[in-house]
Amino acid sequence: MSGNERVTKVTVDVIVALHEVLERHRVTEQEWLAALRFLTEVGRHDEFVLLSDVTRSSVLIDALSHQAEESSATASDVAGPLYREDPPWREPPVKIYQDYEGSSNGEVLFVAGQVTSTGGSPLADAVLDVWQTGPVGGYDVWDPRQPAYNFRGRFGVDESGHYEFQTMVPQPYTVPTDGPVGRYLELRGQHPWRPAHIHFKVDAGGHERLTTQVFFPGDPYLDNDTIGAVKPALVRPLTRHEDDRALAQRGLDRPFYACEFDIRLRTASGG
Ligand code: BEZ
């Protein structure tokens, strides 16, 4: 089916479904105009991805796009609207943040793992691109105390596909609530919280790009993510290290956490 045919087919079905809803609820002129004004505002505030996320449409599209994948591949997850293009390249030892006012109360975290194919072959040309919130203030784009691209970065792996980066344990946070989508959430009585997580995009030659997120056990929003994006396979334990030798090895003077996250990529279709 050509692109145009598919657009026509899906669009016709969307309009039929929409008309059915308008009829069933006897939507008034006033209500319809209010709905159109709301969508106009969503566009003006660049919140369509956010709307897709909080209505759980993004999670549905992710499931539809990846449901047939091999189970040994790392599970995908939605990207959300907070990705920034062209994050800085970080050389080893990779550290993706600078300290800022308030961050000293946060906990240092080392995330490490191996990138392989689903068959277990190391992918030495893999590139990871990660982004997350800091321990306070949320994403860099929301927090004037943080330098640009704080808690973001791209980096490679070693010849056996291993990576490691130093970050801080992220905290649960609320999706933006100061725009039209915030008003929608309020109206629906839907809370705006997401469990703490780290986003990943992972690329390697001949393999499909993986976009995913990692979550941590015990988070109060694991079963209650406002965008419904938590997958049990993506919840990874945090191990606390506090003995003097481990601290000395890391050059740290306070306990830190470690998290293992191995990543298995599918072979590109046709590759
Ligand atoms: C995020 O995880 O960055 C995110 C996802 C959905 C809405 C807002 C933020």
Ligand code: FE
């Ligand atoms: Fe996020």
